[in-house]
Amino acid sequence: MERPDKKNIVIFASGSGSNAQRLLEHFEHHPQIRVAALFSNNPKAYALKRAETYHVPALLFSRDEFYNSGKVLEQVKAFNPDLIVLAGFLWLVPQNLLHAFPNKIINIHPALLPKYGGKGMHGINVHTAVVQAGEEQSGISIHYVNEEYDKGEFILQEYCPVHPEDTPEELAARVLQLEHRHLPLVVEQLLLEKDEL
Numbered sequence: 001m002e003r004p005d006k007k008n009i010v011i012f013a014s015g016s017g018s019n020a021q022r023l024l025e026h027f028e029h030h031p032q033i034r035v036a037a038l039f040s041n042n043p044k045a046y047a048l049k050r051a052e053t054y055h056v057p058a059l060l061f062s063r064d065e066f067y068n069s070g071k072v073l074e075q076v077k078a079f080n081p082d083l084i085v086l087a088g089f090l091w092l093v094p095q096n097l098l099h100a101f102p103n104k105i106i107n108i109h110p111a112l113l114p115k116y117g118g119k120g121m122h123g124i125n126v127h128t129a130v131v132q133a134g135e136e137q138s139g140i141s142i143h144y145v146n147e148e149y150d151k152g153e154f155i156l157q158e159y160c161p162v163h164p165e166d167t168p169e170e171l172a173a174r175v176l177q178l179e180h181r182h183l184p185l186v187v188e189q190l191l192l193e194k195d196e197l
């Protein structure tokens with residue numbers, strides 16, 4: 001039986017959803033926090049299936065429902081989110097959501113922002129750019145979301161090496177491990193700290 005007093009996480013994901021999976025696993029039996037819903041803009045997103053496997057509502061939406069009609073805002077509100085997590089979500093978040101949930105929307109980015117962020121910097125593009133630049137380090141950035149891609153205040157950055165012989169795919173795998181390790185812990189910490197305020 002679900003406790004009504006649990007904190008609610010709403011996830012937005014556009015793709016595979018391996019980070020969403022980590023959140024679903026981590027909070028499946030958590031006493032204070034639940035994943036309340038997963039939203040996706042992509043009918044092919046495997047993330048939707050992952051949510052269904054955990055009996056978490058999975059909602060697909062259109063560009064119009066996100067940016068114009070206000071339908072997504074109303075649907076998200078219905079889940080009463082304490083935190084909204086963008087886990088591989090590719091669309092810019094509109095003002096109506098930012099205003100409705102100030103300081104409650106976070107994103108995970110697979111590089112050390114402020115470098116290697118912004119429009120088009122997602123997926124393998126990020127790791128290709130890091131390898132081509134000859135960086136010795138990469139990592140993850142978990143940050144609050146504002147009206148620009150990848151620009152909000154940092155919550156956590158974690159680092160990993162880039163080896164000279166790395167392919168973008170090898171680097172991507174190393175960074176993804178960091179994401180999977182840290183995202184559930186950061187989400188948990190944010191929600192439990194907020195609880196104490």
Ligand code: GRF
Pocket residue numbers: 013015016017018019020087088089108109110122123176179
């Ligand atoms: C991750 O690298 C995340 O940092 C980025 O998009 C990717 C999503 O991977 N925002 P997945 O869908 O969670 O597997």
